[in-house]
Amino acid sequence: MKKGVMRPGHVQIRVLDLDEAVKHYADLMGLIEMDRDDQGRVYLKGWTEVDKFSVVLREADEAGMDFMAFKVADEATLDSLAQDLRDYGLELTELPAGDLKDCGRRIQFTAPTGHHFELFATKEQTGKWGVSNRNPEAWPRDAKGMKATRFDHCLLYGDDIDGVLDIFTNVLGFQLVEQVVEPDGNKIAIFMACSMKEHDIAFIRQPMKDKFHHASFFLESWEDVLKAGDLLSMTDTPIDIGPTRHGLTHGTTIYFFDPSGNRCEVFSGGDYTYPDHPVITWDAEQLGKAIFYHDRELNERFLTVVT
């Protein structure tokens, strides 16, 4: 049952070299640099996003994800969800408005897999970049590189994904859309949505805490995914796999790495979900096909290379 969580709001990614990272996310992927703050963080977004930013880059001495946030319907919903999380037994940290530039207060909690998540209700809306709300043109003519349209989802690795599933579905109102299960019913992957998409957040069970597999950005077409691959070759950027198709979600995809070793994805298409849709289940023995529909096997890096 929906509880007022609307969509992925932002992800803060740690990078080893800020300038190299900005080149990657802005010049190559086509995210728009929107702002910087006095801590040196860089704020970016895809051109179709109405909120001011969806990606925050922070220079640090290790790679990985600081936190991922979801935007909720309004401040009252934020209060009630915070109370529900507290009642569930989670400790919350409240970050004041302005801690992230032009973002309202945020409620942060640590999931059983060690990942940090936050909820917020308010962020400055600068509108879609390069197109107006009134008689809008189809797309901005000066978007760069892959022209990534929006931050879409993250895939994370951790141990207690059952704990995560309980919180996201029962407290935050997400829907379990797809899963990979072992013969004994043990879940090894969960794909969850707060929207009509096939996933807004996904987890794969691995014996580790707080690991980042990838952040993913939406493109309009399979041809755009192909051209993203062309750009990766033109810039000699490490490609992990693709262009190919996922079995899970059926999206067309390419995986590659940012200059600090964080994995990025751009993808297009994919299935949709309504609240009455039954859960899609993949058998663990079909994991290869579930992840890479054409190769039907995992590349070695899929399970081992994370930040």
Added chain:
Amino acid sequence: MEAKVTSLNVTVVDKAKDTEVAFDAKSDQPVLLSIRSVVGSPIPVGCKGGGCGVCKVRVLEGNFSAKRMSKAHISEQDLEENVVLACRIIPETDLKVEILAETPEEDKS
């Protein structure tokens, strides 16, 4: 001033497999990037960005400069002991390195 790009020799010692393999590495880029094929690479290839730790090696002989490496995988002490990520060290001389591929459990973060 443009430094001249030279070709240097990198020898990889793999104690687990009891092998020693050598390849040519360019002097203007990280060692791992001189390996063009992931399949059969003498050093495990991961993210190529200093983030994931799979290309961890100990430099036994030779000089290098290093770009920033994730401290989740390379501690101060590792650095003192010449334990580095092959995707972040740029060779200055011929090198001899030993593979120390990391398993997820050893992750320091």
